[in-house]
Amino acid sequence: MSSPTAENTARPAANRGIRKAVIVGGNRIPFARSGGAYAHASNQDMLTAALDGLVARFGLQDEAIGEVAAGAVLKHSRDFNLTREAVLGSALSATTPAYDLQQACATGMEAVIGLSNKIKLGQINSAIAGGVDSASDAPIAVSEGLRTILLDLNRAKSLTDKVKILGRIRPKDLSPDAPSTGEPRTGLSMGEHQALTTAQWKISREAQDELALASHKNMAAAYDRHFFDDLVTPYRGLTRDSNLRADSTLEKLAKLKPVFGKNLGDAATMTAGNSTPLTDGASAVLLASEDWAQAHDLPMLANVVDGEAGAVDFVHGKDGLLMAPAFAVPRLLARNGLTLADLDYLEIHEAFAGTVLSTLAAWEDEEFGKTRLGLDGAFGTVDRSRLNVNGSSLAAGHPFAATGGRLVATLAKMLSERGQVDGRPARGLISVCAAGGQGVVALLEAR
Numbered sequence: 001m002s003s004p005t006a007e008n009t010a011r012p013a014a015n016r017g018i019r020k021a022v023i024v025g026g027n028r029i030p031f032a033r034s035g036g037a038y039a040h041a042s043n044q045d046m047l048t049a050a051l052d053g054l055v056a057r058f059g060l061q062d063e064a065i066g067e068v069a070a071g072a073v074l075k076h077s078r079d080f081n082l083t084r085e086a087v088l089g090s091a092l093s094a095t096t097p098a099y100d101l102q103q104a105c106a107t108g109m110e111a112v113i114g115l116s117n118k119i120k121l122g123q124i125n126s127a128i129a130g131g132v133d134s135a136s137d138a139p140i141a142v143s144e145g146l147r148t149i150l151l152d153l154n155r156a157k158s159l160t161d162k163v164k165i166l167g168r169i170r171p172k173d174l175s176p177d178a179p180s181t182g183e184p185r186t187g188l189s190m191g192e193h194q195a196l197t198t199a200q201w202k203i204s205r206e207a208q209d210e211l212a213l214a215s216h217k218n219m220a221a222a223y224d225r226h227f228f229d230d231l232v233t234p235y236r237g238l239t240r241d242s243n244l245r246a247d248s249t250l251e252k253l254a255k256l257k258p259v260f261g262k263n264l265g266d267a268a269t270m271t272a273g274n275s276t277p278l279t280d281g282a283s284a285v286l287l288a289s290e291d292w293a294q295a296h297d298l299p300m301l302a303n304v305v306d307g308e309a310g311a312v313d314f315v316h317g318k319d320g321l322l323m324a325p326a327f328a329v330p331r332l333l334a335r336n337g338l339t340l341a342d343l344d345y346l347e348i349h350e351a352f353a354g355t356v357l358s359t360l361a362a363w364e365d366e367e368f369g370k371t372r373l374g375l376d377g378a379f380g381t382v383d384r385s386r387l388n389v390n391g392s393s394l395a396a397g398h399p400f401a402a403t404g405g406r407l408v409a410t411l412a413k414m415l416s417e418r419g420q421v422d423g424r425p426a427r428g429l430i431s432v433c434a435a436g437g438q439g440v441v442a443l444l445e446a447r
């Protein structure tokens with residue numbers, strides 16, 4: 001192992017160039033449906049467990065990592081730098097700088113891309129990108145009235161003053177301000193937004209249920225052939241994601257009642273079976289320069305080639321809330337001289353089955369290609385045999401900020417197993433939609 005200060009040894013500026021950022025590997029805890037196995041685990045507990053799993057897997061005990069960047073979408077105010085606290089609670093060296101970042105469901109992706117860029121520039125030699133979320137331990141704020149009373153109480157000097165202040169509490173002050181998945185600009189939940197997009201792109205209920213079933217079957221098969229053995233570390237009694245249903249069938253899925261867009265009549269197609277559940281979990285990915293990985297005798301699974309963020313005006317325009325990747329992916333691929341047909345694997349985050357299928361429909365639509373993407377025709381068709389081949393969020397669940405790390409580690413391993421295709425490194429795309437009408441996408445290639 002290098003000494004704790006070796007990581008921060010700057011390379012002379014003149015020698016800095018764009019170098020490669022490699023994915024060494026990843027680790028996550030099994031994801032749990034909210035209110036289940038991790039009902040009493042905090043974000044800090046889970047992120048620390050994900051980091052410690054990475055430490056154990058790659059021998060990083062007392063190692064000073066260049067930077068750790070992670071975050072949570074649902075965060076308590078006491079966790080002002082959750083990531084640093086998780087590092088301090090882990091077996092990593094306490095001299096590892098760490099910070100929170102937040103880009104909704106694309107948090108882990110943004111962390112991977114930002115840290116990879118720092119590695120490419122020679123600013124750091126190693127990094128851990130991660131994310132965590134707990135829907136079980138979501139922060140619940142007190143009402144404005146109660147907050148004012150509690151702050152006054154804190155300042156009161158005498159017992160008499162305190163009693164007087166407490167006497168101001170009214171029943172309405174006691175109702176909590178609970179978090180929601182509602183978009184602040186529209187008040188609609190993400191599920192309601194997606195229901196509109198799913199209807200706009202005329203995605204059938206059958207197509208959504210088929211995608212959901214494939215996600216469960218593919219992920220269960222991947223667990224059975226031990227694909228996840230070096231990606232998932234058991235935690236609090238769970239060895240697999242608790243949402244995973246190997247026994248799901250199209251008949252069972254077809255019986256579920258619509259839960260979003262119920263006012264859409266026949267176009268109300270989104271159910272608990274083709275939507276991600278509320279989930280708890282954490283993930284972490286180890287990134288490095290080639291030199292650092294070699295010096296530490298660690299594997300190099302894939303390179304982080306490029307990343308791109310996008311946003312849509314879902315408030316005034318006609319693009320759905322979760323459609324930003326439909327624009328970001330074509331930009332990313334064009335910049336790298338690639339088309340959809342050049343990708344060996346695509347990992348498209350299954351926020352809802354309708355999200356994936358609406359994105360694919362937009363790419364196949366000539367009008368969308370011409371008027372929205374500025375192309376001569378449709379952007380292209382995804383070979384479905386290359387899509388989410390080891391399952392995705394519908395099966396694993398979706399602890400918002402932790403999904404990016406899950407996807408990056410999974411794809412890196414798939415690329416490493418695939419190696420070369422037609423004499424060039426296998427390529428894979430990751431696409432993650434995010435709240436606020438945003439999305440973050442990335443391109444990886446096998447070593």
Ligand SMILES: CC(=O)CC(=O)SCCNC(=O)CCNC(=O)[C@H](O)C(C)(C)COP(=O)(O)OP(=O)(O)OC[C@H]1O[C@@H](n2cnc3c(N)ncnc32)[C@H](O)[C@@H]1OP(=O)(O)O
Nearest residue numbers: 104105181190248252272273275276277278351433434435
């Ligand atoms: C955040 C970002 O930036 C971007 C994004 O990713 S957007 C996505 C954000 N995520 C969300 O908004 C989460 C959305 N999900 C939810 O709100 C809830 O999970 C939900 C409303 C969809 C469902 O909640 P619920 O009703 O409590 O679900 P649950 O009780 O587990 O399931 C209902 C039924 O479906 C069944 N079911 C679920 N999945 C099934 C499957 N694959 N096969 C068979 N049956 C299934 C369950 O067994 C259950 O049946 P019973 O009632 O007979 O027990």
